[in-house]
Amino acid sequence: xxxTLVQRPTGYGPRRDYRFWLVAxxxxxxxxxxxxxxxxxPAGPHFQNGQTVPTVGTADTAAxxxxxxxxxxxxxxxxHETGITVLVTNLNGFPIPGRQVQLVADGGQFQxxxxxxxxxxxxxVTIFVCLASDDGLTRTIKVFVQGATGTGGAAGGAAGVAAAxxxxxxxxxxxxxxxx
Numbered sequence: 001x002x003x004t005l006v007q008r009p010t011g012y013g014p015r016r017d018y019r020f021w022l023v024a025x026x027x028x029x030x031x032x033x034x035x036x037x038x039x040x041x042p043a044g045p046h047f048q049n050g051q052t053v054p055t056v057g058t059a060d061t062a063a064x065x066x067x068x069x070x071x072x073x074x075x076x077x078x079x080h081e082t083g084i085t086v087l088v089t090n091l092n093g094f095p096i097p098g099r100q101v102q103l104v105a106d107g108g109q110f111q112x113x114x115x116x117x118x119x120x121x122x123x124x125v126t127i128f129v130c131l132a133s134d135d136g137l138t139r140t141i142k143v144f145v146q147g148a149t150g151t152g153g154a155a156g157g158a159a160g161v162a163a164a165x166x167x168x169x170x171x172x173x174x175x176x177x178x179x180x
Contacts, residue, residue: 064090065099067145067163075169076130081111082168086124086143095122100146107131107139108170130170141166 072083111127145163
């Protein structure tokens, strides 16, 4: 039973090439899933110093706008400041650059201009300061955006339509004392 040994030509070894491409495609899918679900985009939560910051967002379906107000802090000691970022996106979450934004507060003051235009990332940033006369009060910042119609939950305002509002508590908050 002697058989003849048949030798295959080189290049016809076991097929392993498909495994490489299968692993590469699966790795790319995992990376894309992680990138799309990391919650750092406009729709995800916003963080400041490792803490989640409450944001107020309003969808204006008629105008195709979503306006989100992102304060650095919602509680500001008297005489101190907080950054206020306004993010304007379309209904799909893409930033809208060049949109005029105006902020109006019922107290406190803005250290930097409260009127401007969104940048390439759809953001406008200003600084709000709680004054001594605001101690213990909650001030409301109204955000007006060019083109907002108020449809979809936004409330109307005297200077146009307020796209969103953000409360800021001014003054020191009482510290709970431990029970004796």
